[in-house]
Amino acid sequence: MVSNKIISCPFCGRDYPFTKEFKYENGISYNIGNANRFFFDINRIMSDNLFYSPKAYEITITRCPYCHEDRLTVNSGQITIKGKQNGLYNFNEKTDSCLNMQIRPKSVHKCFPDYVPKAICEDYEEACSILALSPKAAATLARRALEGMILDYWEIPAKSKGNLKKEIAELEGKIPIDQWKAIDALRNLGNIGAHMENDTSVIIDIDPGEAEKLLILIEHLVDQWYIAKHNQKQLYDDIVGINNEKEQERKNASKAPAQN
Secondary structure, eight states: OEEEEEEEOTTTOOEEEEEOOEEEETTEEEEOSSEEEEEEOSSOBOOTTOOOEEEEEEEEEEEOTTTOOEEEEEEEEEEEEEEEETTEEEEEEOOOGGGSEEEESSSOOOOOOTTSOHHHHHHHHHHHHTTTTOHHHHHHHHHHHHHHHHHHHSOOOGGGTTOHHHHHHTTBTTBOHHHHHHHHHHHHHHHHHHSOOSSTTOOOOOOHHHHHHHHHHHHHHIIIIIIHHHHHHHHHHHHHHHHHHHHHHHHHHHHSOOOO
C-alpha cells in the first residue's frame, strides 16, 4: 500500500513515499514495503480484539530505498477503535513531545551540500537534535549558525565583527527588508536562550514549534544564499560551456575541406 505520506531521508536527503506492502507465502505474511509500523502498551502488542488502550506506543521503521538506512521513531497515543483500518490501527497521537521521539537517527535535519561550511552544518544539526528536549538551547544554536553564515557569506567590516546586532545592521539594504527583519528577530529569540532576563523572576520560554521556525529560517537562508548561488554559477558556467563548444564546432566546420 502506497500512502500519500512523503518522507525525507535524514541520511541522504532524498524523498520517498511511505509504503506498507505484503506478500503471503504458506500462510505467512512478509513485509515487502519500505515501512513497518506496530503498536504496543505495557502489557502486550496490540491484537485485533483490543478495542481500547489509553496509553499506547507506536513504533515506525522506514528504510530509504536509495541509501538503505533505517529511520526509527516512537510516538505515544491511544487506540480507540476496535480492529484495523487498511492494515493499520487507528492511532490517535498525543501531543506530549517528550514521548514523540526520533530514535534513529537522533534528529531529522536537512542534508546540506558540502560547500556549506562544516561549522554551520554542525550547529544546525545539533540544534535539530535537541529541539524537543531544549527549545531554548536549539534557538541559541540557530542564532550561532546565523552568525556563522553572515560572517562567512557577507563581507562584514572588522569594526562590526563580534557583535551579531552590528553584523546584522551591516546587511540592512543589502537583502530584502522582510528577510532582514526575520534575521534580526531570530537574533532576539536566540538571546532568550543565551542570556538570563535582567529580572530573574521573569521567565520567557520558547516552545519546540517556535524553535523549529528558527531552524526552518536557517534552512531557507542556506537555500537562498549558498545553494541558489551555487546553482546560479553552475547554470552560467554550463551556458558558457555550451557556447564555447558550439564556437569550436563552427571553427572546425570552417576549416574542413570543401566537398567536391
